[in-house]
Amino acid sequence: xxxxxxxxxxQAEHYEKQKKYVQALMLYKTIPDxxxxxxxxKQIICDKICNIGDExxxxxxxxxIKTQRVKxxxxxxxxxxxxxxxxxxxxxxxxxxxxxxxYKKLLKVYEKALKIDPSYxxxYKKVLKVYEEALKIDPYYSQAVYQIAYTYLHLKDYQEAARWFRDxxxxxxxxxxxxxxxKICDIGDIFYKQQKKITKAIRTYKKILEIVPEYExxxxxxxxIYFETPDQGIEPEYVRAFEALGTxxxxxxxxxxxxxxxxxxxxxxxxxxxxxLHRLIEICDKYYQKxxxxxSIELYERIIRSIREGRGDIHSEYYKDFLFxxxxxxxxxxxxxxxxxxxxxxEIFKNCAxxxxxxxxxxxxxxxxxxxxxxxxxAQYAKLSLLKSELVEQRAELEQARxxxxxxxxxxxxxxxxxxxxxxxxxxxxxxxxDLQDDLLQIEELGPLLRRIxxxxxRLHTIIENFRKFARGDRTTREDVNLNQLVEQTASLxxxxxxxxxxxxxxxxxxxxxxxxxxxxxxxxxxxxxxxLSNARDAVEGRENAAIWLxxxxxxxxxxxxxxxDNGPGLSAEYRKHLFMPFMSTKSTEQGTxxxxxxxxxxxxxxxxxxxxxxxxxxxxxxxxxxxxxxx
Amino acid sequence: xxxxESILIVDDEQEILNVYRYFFDKRGFHVEVAHNGRxxxxxxxxxxxxxxxxxxxxxxxxGIEMIRQANTEGIDTEMIILTxxxxxxxxxxxxxxxxxAVGAWFEKSGxxxxxxxxxxxxxxxxxxxxEVRRILSVLPxxx
Numbered sequence: 058x059x060x061x062x063x064x065x066x067x068q069a070e071h072y073e074k075q076k077k078y079v080q081a082l083m084l085y086k087t088i089p090d091x092x093x094x095x096x097x098x099k100q101i102i103c104d105k106i107c108n109i110g111d112e113x114x115x116x117x118x119x120x121x122i123k124t125q126r127v128k129x130x131x132x133x134x135x136x137x138x139x140x141x142x143x144x145x146x147x148x149x150x151x152x153x154x155x156x157x158x159x160y161k162k163l164l165k166v167y168e169k170a171l172k173i174d175p176s177y178x179x180x181y182k183k184v185l186k187v188y189e190e191a192l193k194i195d196p197y198y199s200q201a202v203y204q205i206a207y208t209y210l211h212l213k214d215y216q217e218a219a220r221w222f223r224d225x226x227x228x229x230x231x232x233x234x235x236x237x238x239x240k241i242c243d244i245g246d247i248f249y250k251q252q253k254k255i256t257k258a259i260r261t262y263k264k265i266l267e268i269v270p271e272y273e274x275x276x277x278x279x280x281x282i283y284f285e286t287p288d289q290g291i292e293p294e295y296v297r298a299f300e301a302l303g304t305x306x307x308x309x310x311x312x313x314x315x316x317x318x319x320x321x322x323x324x325x326x327x328x329x330x331x332x333x334l335h336r337l338i339e340i341c342d343k344y345y346q347k348x349x350x351x352x353s354i355e356l357y358e359r360i361i362r363s364i365r366e367g368r369g370d371i372h373s374e375y376y377k378d379f380l381f382x383x384x385x386x387x388x389x390x391x392x393x394x395x396x397x398x399x400x401x402x403x404e405i406f407k408n409c410a411x412x413x414x415x416x417x418x419x420x421x422x423x424x425x426x427x428x429x430x431x432x433x434x435x436a437q438y439a440k441l442s443l444l445k446s447e448l449v450e451q452r453a454e455l456e457q458a459r460x461x462x463x464x465x466x467x468x469x470x471x472x473x474x475x476x477x478x479x480x481x482x483x484x485x486x487x488x489x490x491x492d493l494q495d496d497l498l499q500i501e502e503l504g505p506l507l508r509r510i511x512x513x514x515x516r517l518h519t520i521i522e523n524f525r526k527f528a529r530g531d532r533t534t535r536e537d538v539n540l541n542q543l544v545e546q547t548a549s550l551x552x553x554x555x556x557x558x559x560x561x562x563x564x565x566x567x568x569x570x571x572x573x574x575x576x577x578x579x580x581x582x583x584x585x586x587x588x589x590l591s592n593a594r595d596a597v598e599g600r601e602n603a604a605i606w607l608x609x610x611x612x613x614x615x616x617x618x619x620x621x622x623d624n625g626p627g628l629s630a631e632y633r634k635h636l637f638m639p640f641m642s643t644k645s646t647e648q649g650t651x652x653x654x655x656x657x658x659x660x661x662x663x664x665x666x667x668x669x670x671x672x673x674x675x676x677x678x679x680x681x682x683x684x685x686x687x688x689x
Numbered sequence: 690x691x692x693x694e695s696i697l698i699v700d701d702e703q704e705i706l707n708v709y710r711y712f713f714d715k716r717g718f719h720v721e722v723a724h725n726g727r728x729x730x731x732x733x734x735x736x737x738x739x740x741x742x743x744x745x746x747x748x749x750x751x752g753i754e755m756i757r758q759a760n761t762e763g764i765d766t767e768m769i770i771l772t773x774x775x776x777x778x779x780x781x782x783x784x785x786x787x788x789x790a791v792g793a794w795f796e797k798s799g800x801x802x803x804x805x806x807x808x809x810x811x812x813x814x815x816x817x818x819x820e821v822r823r824i825l826s827v828l829p830x831x832x
Contacts, residue, residue, distance in 0.1 A: 476773040480797030481704045487802040488712040497715050509704065557746045557773070 062091055062098060069105065081105075185209075203233070210240070219244045219261050226268045238294035241265055245301055259305060265298035266321075299325065303336060312340045316356050320363055328369035328376075341382065350386060357383035380405045384424070399428055466591055467524060473553035474520045478513035485509055523550065526580075535664075538582055540573040540609045540619050541566045547586050548607055551594070560597055561604040573609050573617035575684045577664035588657040589621045589668070589680050596625030596678060611686075618666070618683040625677045628670070636670055694813050695719040695737065699729035699755065700744040700771065705797070709742065712802060713809075726750025726758075733764050740809050744771045744797075745779055753779065767812040769805070770794035 065084050072081035085102050088094060185208050188201040206221030222244070225237045241264055249258035269292050299322040306315035319340070322333045337360060344353035357379055363369065364376050384401035402421050489506055492498035523546065548564055555562045567573055575582065590605070597603035604624050611617035628636065636654060658668040666684040673679040696718045698709045706722040713720045721738070723729035727750040729743065741759075745752040756768050770780045772794055780794035793808045 473773065476798050477702050477705070480773070480800065481702065481708060483798055483800050484705065484708045484712070484802060487800060488708055491712075491802050491806070492715065495716075509708070513704070556748055559751065561748075 062088065062093060065091075066101075066105075073105075203237070206237070206240070210244070215244045215247055215261075216257065219264060223264045223268060235292065235294065238265055238268065238292060241268075242294045242297050242301070245298070249301065249305060255305060255309065259302060262298040262302045262305075265295055266302070269295040269298075295325070296322075299333075303333070307336065307340070312343055312352070316340045316359075320360060323360075324363055324368040328364060328373065334375055338378075338382070345386075354383065354386050357386065377405055381421075399425065402428075466587065467550070470550045470554045471520060471524050473557055474550065475517055477553070478516045478520075482510050482513045533578065535576055535578050537574045538577050538579045540575060540611075540617060541568075543579065543582060543586060544607050544609055544619055547583055547590065550587075551590060555594065555605070558594065558598050559603060560594060561602075563604060563606045565606060565608040567609045567611050567617075569611070571611060571613055573611035573619075575617065575664065575666070577666075577684075581660045582664065585657040585660040585668075585682070586619070586621075588653040589682070592653055593621050593623035593625070593678070593680070597623045600625060613686065616683050616685045618681065620682070621680045622673050623677045624673070624675065627672055627676060627678055633670070693717065693719045694739045695721065696809065697721050697723060697729060697732055697738040697741040697766070699723045699726065699741060699747070699752065701725055701747040702744075705744070705771075712806075716806065718809075726752060726755035730755050730758050733759050733766055734762070738766045739813050740767045740769060742769045742771060742805075742809075744773075746773055769808060769812070771797050771800075773797055 065088055069081045069084035072078070072084065085105055088098060088102050091098075185205055188205045188208075202221060202225040206218050206225050209215075209218035209221055212218075219241050222237045222240045226234050226241075241261060245258050245261035245265075248254045248261055299318060303315055303318040303322060306312070306318060316337060319333050319336045323330060323337065326333070328334060337356070341353040341356055344350070344356065360379050361376070361383060364371060364373075364379070369376060380401050384398045384405065387398035387401065402425050405421060485506060489498060489502075492502075544564060544566065548562055552562055590607075593605045597605060602624070606620070606622040608620040608622070609618070610620070654668075661668045661682055661684075664684065666682060668680065668682050671679050671681065696713050698706055698713075698720060699722070700706050700709075701724055703724075706724070710720045710722055721732055723732050725747045726743075729741065730750065732738070733741065733755075743752040743755060750758075752770060756770075759766065759768075770793070772780045773796075777794075777796065793812075795805055795808075
């Protein structure tokens, strides 16, 4: 007895006891290579291997068997079943042990019958029955599974055929397995292209996506030693299934499933399949066209995540492209996310520096700059709108101040104006009362006294009426305003006040026909005049021989207007520059709003006129208001 | 006939002059009027007035200026200032400036003629010596 054989067998049996069947099988497999190998040994090893196969098969038992068909026999725990089948097959092949031949004869009879009449369906049914019977005896009889599948194909029962081909993949040798996959794909094509049965086509192609990883898992992980390694590279039918499925979903507009398939497809080939990459980009474009920015962003995010997880190359061109597209989406889409865009653009710089082309670098730099400036602009805008609102508030406040100041000006003028008549009435009545008390009042004095009082009330009435007209005047309608009247009326309002301030007011009114008429709003024009006049008053107040001149003129062929002159100090060069700007004032804030000349000019311009300034000959300032006369 | 006290009324408003003149005239005063400071000053120079009632704001020469001039020229007429609306401060300033003989001020639009009359009479009588002593006693010595 050969010790080497015994030692191997002993060790293998030891493994067997420990239920380490793979190791046991591995040892048994080496026995035929021994020089002392003979028929006797062959029989022993064959038994042993078959035992192991049986043991492995036993482990799959206890799981419910649904039908009588072979599928249910090992559609169970695939891994173990597969191992069992393989071990058995291997043993069978190695030691030329074959399936009981009786069934083959039977089959041949039926096959002959089919050859006589290939279109005879009952014949196929009989073939199917024979194979099914054969499978009952030997579940690993792969030829039987194949024949059944093929028969269904002949019968055009594609669904059933696909199912059997799928089962065949589990029992077939590697070369046959590939052809089975091809058959399934063909069936998928028939469903899709000929029958237009999308759901069935999808279901069929999906079988491939299930089978292949399972098959490869079994080969590459579970049995690295014992079984021959599968070919490196991807099963072409697997790729075909991905392509077909992706196309179906894409054509059907089911971009969600399509992108799912294409991402898996890309991952399968480590993102080296340009067509698949292109499809993913196309899907993103579709989303973009449909304005489903969220979807395209999500898809790009998913792709990038997949690449980052190692399924693609983060130093690749396509990764950069995806990043760039996503960053652009963040940048451009409505769901504007500057922060994310910046992060991605920076990542492109960091990870893709070596593949970044010069113009892209520039482009990204521009983008980044744009984002930064946009952010800055937004901040600026926010700040600006804040400023704007502040300005509006400020303006409102100033308008209020202006109105108050204006009312103050008017009130002062009116108060001065009414002081005299009130003083007269007061003195006259008080004197009369005292006369009455002292018995000095004569009855004939009563008439002149009352007339005196009435006269003063008439004066008061006029003052009040003028003020009321002005204060509540309609400031929208326009009419022909006689500048002479305007100047006289305004001057009368101010005369008392100016006297009070020792300012002489001199009127020089143009008396020739035609009268200086301006189509404007009387009250606004009056306000403008008051503003200029107040300005002149403030300029000359407290000066020796202070005087203001108000002059009107009319040149019927050209223009008409009025001039306000004063013999004040004139304007400084600095002030002159900003004369008509709002809030420019030489006065203290209590005294003026700084809006007087600005508003006066605005009013005058609104009526088509102009307000300008020049130096008065002999010192002081001269403000000219000029309205062109429109020729009819 | 006893000595008739003379009053000068200076105001640019004719009606004021009319009312005041008539009022004092009735009460036995000799009343003259002037329409502005310059005219008033001329009248003060030409004859003796016991009291002058002077409006502050007037064209040509205002009341303050007239009083100042009269002071410098040694005219010892007692002055009563009439003010318009809001001229109270000017009157007080005039008194504080130490113009001699500014006895009082009245706001025209709120005037009480009996008070004015009483003031005129008071000024004509002169300040009682006891009052002068009392005022002097409460004043700080350095002043």
